[in-house]
Amino acid sequence: MTETEARAPRADAARNRDQLLAVATRVFGAADGEPSMRAIAREAGVGIATLYRHFPTRESLVDAVYRDQVGRLTTGAHDLLRRLPPAAAMRRWMDLFGDWVATKNGMLDTLLAMIESGEIAHARTRAELLAAITTILDAGGAAGDLRSDITAEDIAAALLGIFTVAPRPGQEAKAGRLLNLLMDGLRAGAGQVGGA
Template sequence: MTEKTARRMRADAQVNQDRVLAAATRAFARDGADASLREIAKDAGVGIGTLYRRFATREDLVWAVYRGEVDRICDTVPDLLARHPPVTALRAWMEAFLGFLAEKRGMADALKAALGTDEDQRLETRGLITCALANLLAAGVAAGRLRPDVAALDVMMALGGISLIAGEPERHDQAARLLDLLMAGLRPGSEGDGKQVR
């Protein structure tokens, strides 16, 4: 096999994998984690054997879809900051992140199984999301528009809580109000006096 042929085969394999992931993303968003793998392969234009060669189990495919979406949404941070003021960029990213989490509710059980098998994968993914938030928060702090004492992990956990509501269509307005409260709490002057309300 020539080097040129090997490169073409690798490129073809990557195209097939990308097609499978795109088809799986659509299927999981529509049908949840129980979406038919045969239908995913058909939608991708590949045989079921090709799918299984790339993703040995359903959990592997679920994980790959989730990780691909995490990478995609985290990669939007530089563009958001280039096009918008930091606070606007942060709000837009949070809304996109909530939408992403809401779409993944249908595959939650399979995703838990996939993440549960590899603690390193789970921590790495959480680190990517936290890093994206940290960059957005740092830009807001540098501009004097956000508090400097807020941990990105705390904001991520707050977003996770709001996502439980955002996933219910009839509660979108409430989720938006909670996001307003979170944004208000991130602004300078919202630290309070350190006393707990009883």
């Protein structure tokens, strides 16, 4: 067996895992309740044994999806700023945040149990997300296109409010309008108080 042949199963396994993670994220995001592991495997086009080989428990799958989504949000702030002006990066990041919130719909009970048991550190996640927002705000302040009197906590609270009244999936248009209104208020010169 050549070295390339020896590495092939590991590459296939990594691809299968990535595929399962992507499908689980999509299924969780579209679900009203928690979908079965069998439904996720079926959607991914694999047997249940393959799913359990990669994710032995529902909790391990939820943990992987949750961490992947938080990672996408935290690295996404930097990636977006490399490609877009800060205001456009902020608006696009808000969409990513909405995707993350929607994904939690189909894993909420398991996720809450894991947070309560300490398996997932909610405070750490919150700090990571606030740091991502701060990164974009700081860039926007330096570029002069985002207000300097807004905090990451303000934006996080506004986003949670928006996605509470306009949950996704199903209300993307309403959420988009509300996010655009929020962005109008975040632009430099928009509604800043304390002027002469």
